[in-house]
Amino acid sequence: MKLLFDNDIGANPLSGRTIAVIGFGSQGSAHAENLRDSGLSVTVGLRAGSSSREKAFEAGFQVLGIEEAAAQADVVALLIPDEEHGETYRRHLAGSLAEGKTLLVAHGFSLHFGQVEPHPGLDVVMVAPKGPGHQVRSEFRRGRGLVMLVAVEQNFSGHARDTALQYASAIGGGRGGIFESTFRDECETDLFGEQAVICGGLTHLIAAGFETLVDAGYPPEAAYFECVHEVKLTADLIHLRGISGMRDVISNTARFGDVTRGPRVIGPEVREEMKKILSEIRSGKFAEEWMEENRSGRRVFSSLLDRQRDKPIEQVGARIRKLIHPPGRESQGIE
Numbered sequence: 416m417k418l419l420f421d422n423d424i425g426a427n428p429l430s431g432r433t434i435a436v437i438g439f440g441s442q443g444s445a446h447a448e449n450l451r452d453s454g455l456s457v458t459v460g461l462r463a464g465s466s467s468r469e470k471a472f473e474a475g476f477q478v479l480g481i482e483e484a485a486a487q488a489d490v491v492a493l494l495i496p497d498e499e500h501g502e503t504y505r506r507h508l509a510g511s512l513a514e515g516k517t518l519l520v521a522h523g524f525s526l527h528f529g530q531v532e533p534h535p536g537l538d539v540v541m542v543a544p545k546g547p548g549h550q551v552r553s554e555f556r557r558g559r560g561l562v563m564l565v566a567v568e569q570n571f572s573g574h575a576r577d578t579a580l581q582y583a584s585a586i587g588g589g590r591g592g593i594f595e596s597t598f599r600d601e602c603e604t605d606l607f608g609e610q611a612v613i614c615g616g617l618t619h620l621i622a623a624g625f626e627t628l629v630d631a632g633y634p635p636e637a638a639y640f641e642c643v644h645e646v647k648l649t650a651d652l653i654h655l656r657g658i659s660g661m662r663d664v665i666s667n668t669a670r671f672g673d674v675t676r677g678p679r680v681i682g683p684e685v686r687e688e689m690k691k692i693l694s695e696i697r698s699g700k701f702a703e704e705w706m707e708e709n710r711s712g713r714r715v716f717s718s719l720l721d722r723q724r725d726k727p728i729e730q731v732g733a734r735i736r737k738l739i740h741p742p743g744r745e746s747q748g749i750e
C-alpha cells in the first residue's frame with residue numbers, strides 16, 4: 416500500500432483552471448475555502464433560492480447558478496447530498512459540462528449506484544476526505560490535512576488522475592495522505608463502515624450499554640461516563656496507537672475484560688448481520704431503499720431519528736456535557 420503526499424504529486428494541472436464548487440454545505444464550504452487558499456480560482460454554484468447563498472457570499476465567493484457555474488468551470492465539484500446528485504446532474508449539469516471537463520465527487524455513491532450516468536466525454540473523479548467538512552477546513556488551517564481517497568471512474572482527457580491528485584492536495588490531502596482507490600471500493604466500504612461500525616454500530620453499542628446499566632439501577636450519570644464519555648478517549652488511543660497499542664495503556668483488568676467479553680458482545684450473530692448488511696450494500700438494495708425513502712418523503716427516516724433523539728441517554732448527555740464543557744471551555748480537543 417502506498418500513501419501519496421504533496422512531494423509525490425507532480426505539476427499542477429489545475430493552475431489557471433476554474434473550479435466550480437456546487438453546494439456550500441459541510442464539504443462544499445471547506446473545499447471551496449481550501450482550494451482558494453491554495454491559490455486556485457473558485458466559483459460557487461447554488462440552486463435558485465438557496466439558503467447557502469449568503470454564507471458563500473459572505474465568505475467572499477462569486478456565487479452563480481449551478482448551470483452557469485458549471486458552464487464556466489473546468490472542474491465541477493458536485494458537493495451536495497448524494498441523494499440529490501442524479502436529479503441535479505440531469506437537470507443542471509448534463510447540458511453544461513462540455514467534453515473534456517472534469518466532474519468530481521467526494522463519495523462514490525451516485526456514480527457507483529447509477530444515479531448519475533455521466534457523458535463519456537468527461538473525466539469523472541472522486542476525492543473523498545475521510546472526515547467531515549469542518550475538519551477538512553480546520554486541519555488545513557492548522558497546516559495539516561485529512562487522509563483522502565482518490566479514484567478515477569472516467570479518464571477521457573488522459574489526465575484525470577493528475578486532476579484528482581492536485582485537487583486532493585489543494586484541499587489538504589497531500590499533507591494527510593492520499594490513498595488511491597476505486598469508486599466501488601470507496602463507496603461500499605464507506606457505506607459499510609458508517610452502517611456497521613462508526614455510526615450505526617457504535618451509536619447502538621453505546622446506547623445498549625448505557626441502557627443495560629440504567630435498567631439495572633445504576634445512576635444514569637455513571638452509565639454515561641462509562642459508556643459514552645470514555646469512547647473518545649479509547650477512540651483517540653486506537654487512532655494513535657492501534658487496538659493493541661490502546662490495550663498497552665489500559666489496566667490489566669480492562670484488558671482481560673476486553674479480550675474475554677468483547678467476543679461475546681460482538682458474537683457470531685452480529686458478524687452474520689454484518690455480512691447481510693454488506694451484501695445489501697453490494698447488491699444495491701440499500702441504495703434503492705435510501706433513494707425510495709427520499710422519493711416517498713423520508714417518513715420512516717424522520718420517525719426513526721426522532722425516536723433516537725428522545726432517548727434518556729440524550730437528556731443525560733446534554734446535562735453532563737453542559738457541566739464538562741461550559742461556555743468558554745467547549746473545545747477540549749473536540750471539534
Ligand SMILES: NC(=O)c1ccc[n+]([C@@H]2O[C@H](COP(=O)([O-])OP(=O)(O)OC[C@H]3O[C@@H](n4cnc5c(N)ncnc54)[C@H](OP(=O)(O)O)[C@@H]3O)[C@@H](O)[C@H]2O)c1
Binds near residue numbers: 462503520547
Ligand atoms: N459530510 C461529511 O462528513 C462527508 C464526508 C465525506 C464525503 N462527503 C460527501 O460530500 C458530498 C456532500 O456532502 P455534505 O455532507 O457536504 O452535504 P451537505 O452539507 O448536506 O450539502 C449541503 C449543500 O448542498 C446544497 N443542496 C442540497 N440539496 C440540493 C439540491 N437538490 N440542489 C442543489 N443544491 C443542493 C445545499 O444548498 P441549499 O442551501 O440550497 O439547500 C447546501 O449548500 C456528498 O457526496 C457526501 O457523501 C460528506
